[in-house]
Amino acid sequence: MTAETVSETVKQAEATPEVEQPYRELGLEDDEYARIREILGRRPTSSELAMYSVMWSEHCSYKSSKVHLRQFSRTASEGSVGSSALLVGIGENAGVVDIGDGWAVTFKVESHNHPSYVEPYQGSATGVGGIVRDIMSMGARPVAVMDPLRFGPADAEDTRRVLPGVVAGIGGYGNCLGLPNVGGEVVFDPSYAGNPLVNALCAGVMRHDQIKLAHASGAGNLVVLFGAATGGDGIGGVSVLASETFDEAHPTKRPAVQVGDPFMEKVLIECCLDLFAADLVVGIQDLGGAGLSCATSELASNGDGGMTVWLDRVPLRDSSLRPEEILMSESQERMCAVVEPAKIDAFLGICARWDVLATVIGEVDGSGRLTVQWHGETIVDVPPRTVAHEGPVYERPYVRPSWQDALQADDPSSLPRAATADELRATVLRMVASPNLASKSWVTDQYDRYVLGNTVLAQPEDSGVVRVDESSNLGIALATDGNGRFAKLDPYAGAQLALSEAYRNVAVTGARPLAVTDCLNFGSPEDPDVMWQFAEATRGLADGCLELGVPVTGGNVSFYNQTGDVAINPTPVVGVLGVLADVRRRVPMGFAAADEVVVLLGETRDELAGSEWAHEVHGHLGGLPPRVDLAAEQALASLMADVAAGGIVTAAHDVSDGGLAQTLVEMALRRGVGATVSLGGVAGGDAFVALFAESVARAVVTVPADRVADLESSAATYGVRVTRLGTTGRDTLVLGELDLPVGELRAASERTLPALFG
């Protein structure tokens, strides 16, 4: 029996309305299946059922989140600074932002959480591959990646299984693509045990006139599939169809996690850039989740006509694949382009130069339908919008959790605090060595940060800073942040605090924050508690972006991050993009030289709920998170942009996780230059609060003695409080009564991760 004899045709489906179909096994609800029958006026073929089931999945359709995500559109439409820079907004593969001089930047963060738990190396590797192809499909050259990562407790056995594989996968794939990894996060918390969060961000640059969209326009234009051949990776649930419809002897067990080939992707990047440069592409789409089902239906849905696909022309790695499986395959390193017939030879010529397999698999037509042919028979005939864009939309019930009040009432004020100098010193050292605050170089040294030669700042700096234009020194800054503990205490505020911190991390380098991408990691949307967290977090993020004037340009939602009934801490991860007119003016984080004045910018309050101190020292989570103050963030950012452009400050570092103590330690460790500071002017002289509180809108800067007046006058303009802390110098960090040799701090910071992960 050969494959072509067993594919179900539209005619057969019409003739056999009574056939029972395994839609529940494919994840479709009764009413969703009924709607498909209504749309088609008949039962779907097995291939159509495969397409609808995967495209109407939570992952592809955003059916539970869509009603909430709509709020983000208002962040882009109310005349803010950032919205006027927006060239392409939400709804495309990634948003595009104008950074001036005819340059545009596209950036986006996505999750690859579940695959990375099942198979850490390939899961994280293909997460990098997927986000890079999203950026390529906008017409951009990818220029940087970064990876916000969250794991269970650092000493848990499963973390030791997952983390090294995730890190090696990101390095193994990203390093081989030649993309510098310039930042990200590594966070440990028990709530992520069994549910690691592996998010990946990519940024790309292009000239304005090179922007490409995923549109299949112009009847007669050709649809070209290029890149890797199609195999059985990632077909997951569709094997239900195969096993129910076909013979028992047929192999139905396929790897659910895709396997990456970074070399293929590197060649595909260069090939795409040559295709863009030669202007050979009308529309382009990457193949990611839902593979060809997604790419063809989205291209056709966004276009002005219809599309016919000859599925039997798709080059296969496994000749036994059924049409349903070919439509569903998530084989990596594939792209789909729409090409004018007059340009097809040139297109195929460039692919041949790069040894990239390219096949014409379809044609744009005026039918308004997406039809798929298999050896001359029609096996799919659908209106493409119903597959790609008009999937189900749910208003999931949500309710403020019954435990929320008790959690917020459980304030950390009664927790014992270090009081004596000895206790404070021991606490600083314990915090410095804690997994969340310790040096992450065990992780980041496995990533190439130098390739492309444009990396101006990379981790552990506050932002990754990348030069875009060598002649003008125009560049960008990128940071991602998230704090699941804060979001658990108050999801609305937690989302704004994530935004606040990423915005600040961009601002302290001297960059002007311009736009936002987000990766919303939550538990099950079917749990009203989780759905409330999601609704609150999206509302908080939308309100926050509106207030700061930075539009949300795109992102990703990851639901079902939970084990049994226990969801992860709600974790909105926010990425902020900023622009630097001259990257030579960027401000690095480390103390640079002796005898400079150390200054704290901003207000410190007794805010320790959800703090790193409460987590590390007491294992406590309760109370209300630090008060959000976006106006103060904006003032600090404006001040930083001025003093950076004016060359007034020599170093700047934000104050966040771990408080002022951790900030000063990191500034000293960066270049081995110490400082002597007094804490008397901070938090009314309460040394403990001064060291460990996590109040927002703060940064520490250094200034040459003769520029202090300039800093103070700028700060007065913006209403930012200035507190002189002391001066830099020697190889010791003196914090009031505490004497902390840099060597001792370095040993504490650097031993933790190697001791845990080898």
Add this chain to the structure above:
Amino acid sequence: MKVGVVSFPGSLDDGDAARAVRLAGAEAVRLWHGDDALRDVDAVVLPGGFSYGDYLRCGAIARFAPVMAPLVDAARGGLPVLGICNGFQVLCESHLLPGALIRNDHRKFNCVDQELEVANAATVWTSGYSAGQRVVVPLKNGEGGYVADDATLDRLEAEGRVVVRYVGDNPNGSYRSIAGITNERGNVVGLMPHPEHAVEELTGPSTDGLTFFTSVLSAAVSA
């Protein structure tokens, strides 16, 4: 002066090598792996990356690229050739240099700012340094452990053909802390660290690497 920079599919640091050549004051000429001639260049850089994916032994496929035939001939005839990281691996696979590069002893990819000692300042690529000079240059690789049999290592050391050595902790298990070597004639140099990533204050840990590229320029001018 024209310095060729070869791009194999999977080369990553070819653009950086070309930039370093330009910053040194020479003209960078891009050479394609399928080329069968060297376009009259005065020197060649084989850049870092993962040629053809390096799914086999690193550099094992690249040595058979069409461009390598004229390159090997020219190198034997005295053409200055610098192999960086993957380029070093290709030079070893091509038998222009002895020994081999194996997986780092700690089994991880490692990207660090590495201190090096210039042991031989007499090659065409290192003549701008002084012998014993310490420099800081990025090192980034997964397969950077230099190995050879004892007789080869003894001979390399006896003939002064170790060009750069790692200072401090050995970052990858290289025998005798060898970071780079040269051939008998001193025109072919291979090293694992990346001097092309240390050519600008803005983007590198130092500008120490630029001297590799200015050295070959002055060697050509004085020749």
